[in-house]
Amino acid sequence: MSCSGGFLLQLTQRCKKHPKQMMQIHSLIVTNGHLLHYPNAPLSDQWMPTLLYNALISAYHTHKHKVLLFTYMLANQAPPNSHTFSPLLKSSPLPLGTTFHSQTLKRGLLSDPFILTSLLALYARNQLLPHAHRVFEEFPMVCIVACNAMLNAFSINGHMEAAVAFFERMPQKDVYSWTTVVNGFALNGNFGASIRFFGKMMSHGDVVRGLVKPNEATCASVLSSCANLDGRVALDCGKQVHGYVLMNEAKLGVNVGTSLINLYGKMGRLSNAEKVFRQMVVRKVCTWNAMISSLACHGREKEALDMFEKMKLHGLKPSSITLVAVLTACARGNFVREGLELFRSMWQDFGIEPIMKHYGCVVDLLGRAGHVEEAAEIIRNMPFKPDASVLGAFLGACRIHGAIELGEEIGKKMLKLQRQHCGQYVLLSSMNAEKERWDHAADLRREIMEAGIHEIPAYSMVDLT
DNA sequence: TTAGGGTTAG
Numbered sequence: 001m002s003c004s005g006g007f008l009l010q011l012t013q014r015c016k017k018h019p020k021q022m023m024q025i026h027s028l029i030v031t032n033g034h035l036l037h038y039p040n041a042p043l044s045d046q047w048m049p050t051l052l053y054n055a056l057i058s059a060y061h062t063h064k065h066k067v068l069l070f071t072y073m074l075a076n077q078a079p080p081n082s083h084t085f086s087p088l089l090k091s092s093p094l095p096l097g098t099t100f101h102s103q104t105l106k107r108g109l110l111s112d113p114f115i116l117t118s119l120l121a122l123y124a125r126n127q128l129l130p131h132a133h134r135v136f137e138e139f140p141m142v143c144i145v146a147c148n149a150m151l152n153a154f155s156i157n158g159h160m161e162a163a164v165a166f167f168e169r170m171p172q173k174d175v176y177s178w179t180t181v182v183n184g185f186a187l188n189g190n191f192g193a194s195i196r197f198f199g200k201m202m203s204h205g206d207v208v209r210g211l212v213k214p215n216e217a218t219c220a221s222v223l224s225s226c227a228n229l230d231g232r233v234a235l236d237c238g239k240q241v242h243g244y245v246l247m248n249e250a251k252l253g254v255n256v257g258t259s260l261i262n263l264y265g266k267m268g269r270l271s272n273a274e275k276v277f278r279q280m281v282v283r284k285v286c287t288w289n290a291m292i293s294s295l296a297c298h299g300r301e302k303e304a305l306d307m308f309e310k311m312k313l314h315g316l317k318p319s320s321i322t323l324v325a326v327l328t329a330c331a332r333g334n335f336v337r338e339g340l341e342l343f344r345s346m347w348q349d350f351g352i353e354p355i356m357k358h359y360g361c362v363v364d365l366l367g368r369a370g371h372v373e374e375a376a377e378i379i380r381n382m383p384f385k386p387d388a389s390v391l392g393a394f395l396g397a398c399r400i401h402g403a404i405e406l407g408e409e410i411g412k413k414m415l416k417l418q419r420q421h422c423g424q425y426v427l428l429s430s431m432n433a434e435k436e437r438w439d440h441a442a443d444l445r446r447e448i449m450e451a452g453i454h455e456i457p458a459y460s461m462v463d464l465t
Numbered sequence: 466t467t468a469g470g471g472t473t474a475g
Contacts, residue, residue: 009467047466054468086469117470148471155472179472217473224474258474286474293475321475 005034005048012055022059029056037077049078057084063091082112089118097122111140117149124153148176155184160193175212178204183221186228194225195237216253219245223259227266238263252280258287265294285311285319293325301333318350320358327361331368339365360390367397376406 008029015021029035035049053073057066066088073080085104089097101119104110116139123131132153139146147170154163163184170177178201185194198218206212219241226238238260245256252260257280264273273294280287288311295304308326311318318326323346330339343362346352359382366375375394379386386394391410398407 006467013468044466051466051468058469081466083466083469090470112469114470119470121471143470145471150471152471174471176472181472183472215472220473253473255473262474284474289475319475325475 001028003028003032005029005032005045005052008032008034009048009051009055012052012059016059019061026056035072035076035078049073049076050081050084053078054081054083054087058087066091067096080107082109082115085109086114086118089115089122092122094122094126094128097126110138113139113141113143113146117146120146120149120153124149124156127157129153129157129159144170144172144174144177148174148180151177151180152184155180155187158188160184160188160190173206173212175215175218178212179215179218179221182218182225186221186225191225191228191234195222195229195234198222198225198241213248214244216249216256220253220255220259223256223263227259227263235263235267235269238267252276254280254282254284254287258284258290261287261290261294265290265297268298270294270298270300283314285316285322288316289319289321289325292322293328296325296329296332299332301329301335304329305333305335305338318352320352320355323350323352324357324361327358327365331361331365334369336365336369336371356384356387356390359386360393363390364393364397367394368400370397370401372397372401372403372406376410379410 008025011025012022012029015025029052034052037049038045041048050073053069057069057073060066060069070080070084070088073084080103085100089100092100097119101122104112104115104119109115116135120132120135123129123135132150136142136146136150136153147166151163151166151170154160154166160181163181167173167177167181178197182194182198182201185191185197198214198221201207201212201214201218204212207214223238223241226234226241228234242260245252249256257276260276261273264270264276273291277283277287277291288307292304292307292311295301295307305326308318308322308329311322323342326342327339329335330342339362343354343358343365346354346358359378363375363378363386366372366378372394375397379390379394382390394410395407398404398410
């Protein structure tokens with residue numbers, strides 16, 4: 001099929017989200033010879049190969065494809081311009097990113113604000129805050145996007161005080177600026193501050209006057225902060241955000257919907273979570289993960305497994321997190337055979353390599369069901385060293401099923417891993433006390449005192465709402 | 466020269 005370069009360029013832009021069509025367009029571009037450099041082509045067409053390469057680099061999703069296209073671009077003498085490097089830098093790991101940095105310098109493109117912003121983000125996400133700041137100072141004219149990228153650089157590197165100070169000094173703030181700080185507090189584990197900052201945003205003049213409006217990213221971030229806190233206030237705040245979304249958005253976005261399911265699920269409001277799930281028009285794997293996990297954690301293990309089957313029927317590929325949720329359901333619902341089968345076939349069936357969390361689930365699964373020796377066998381044969389969560393699950397099982405020797409063997413390993421954590425000492429000590437091994441119990445209690453560890457008093461909370 | 470940068474779930 002014969003197509004003009006301009007037409008194919010437009011087509012590339014439009015089909016960015018459709019990988020299959022993208023490959024077909026790519027073939028058309030190649031077979032029409034538009035990627036070849038013709039020195040005698042009319043002046044208006046001289047840039048066409050560069051434009052097409054740029055469009056393809058930006059449209060392909062994998063970093064490998066992007067870099068490969070860039071090498072072809074150089075080989076075919078299509079000169080990269082200021083549009084070429086942003087999408088490359090966006091997906092680059094640090095070493096390659098620094099190579100592109102020198103390329104832009106060599107080609108005289110380093111004053112381009114788009115390239116500078118991508119470089120700033122590159123250094124920021126690789127924990128090189130001073131480099132990021134240096135790039136920020138290179139901007140010929142500071143714009144709001146550059147400021148937001150710098151704001152995010154402070155946030156993702158754990159400098160929230162600097163971020164807020166920077167935010168206050170910004171002459172102008174848009175929804176990205178506000179969202180970056182709301183999200184920054186959450187990233188740094190300060191969920192209360194994240195929610196308070198969102199509150200500050202909502203009462204700010206710009207929002208009241210409608211000049212700035214929270215978007216899906218803002219709502220998803222603050223909802224995630226709510227889900228990370230316990231209690232009525234966090235739930236109420238989440239409900240208010242939910243109300244705001246219902247009043248202001250035509251439909252529930254994937255990320256906001258997933259955050260809501262996660263929030264309601266964590267708070268035990270399963271009917272609300274299910275309602276949100278049903279209302280969502282587009283559901284991604286993470287949406288199903290949130291729903292499966294909510295059911296698994298609130299005594300509806302069978303339904304969690306049914307949901308997993310439904311998800312597969314919808315043609316979605318389970319992720320590593322899906323498997324954690326499903327294995328949790330198996331452990332809590334005492335579905336030992338199903339859980340073990342899933343664990344053993346997850347690589348073969350879904351290409352998912354078991355990580356620490358999966359081992360934790362399967363040890364919990366076996367341990368709860370009283371198969372303590374099999375659980376110990378799993379731990380012994382793990383391809384990496386078990387962490388405190390895996391050992392903790394095992395120790396809990398040993399205590400319930402009175403497997404004191406096995407418990408001691410693993411428990412000692414654990415003390416080395418988490419010396420500062422009192423829970424494990426107490427658990428080991430109680431195991432010995434329960435078996436009336438008072439000398440062992442007393443020894444451990446002494447160790448607790450000597451290590452200067454304070455037992456954190458346990459508390460229970462009843463939510464009467 | 467028709468395009469490119471900053472915030473989102475577990």
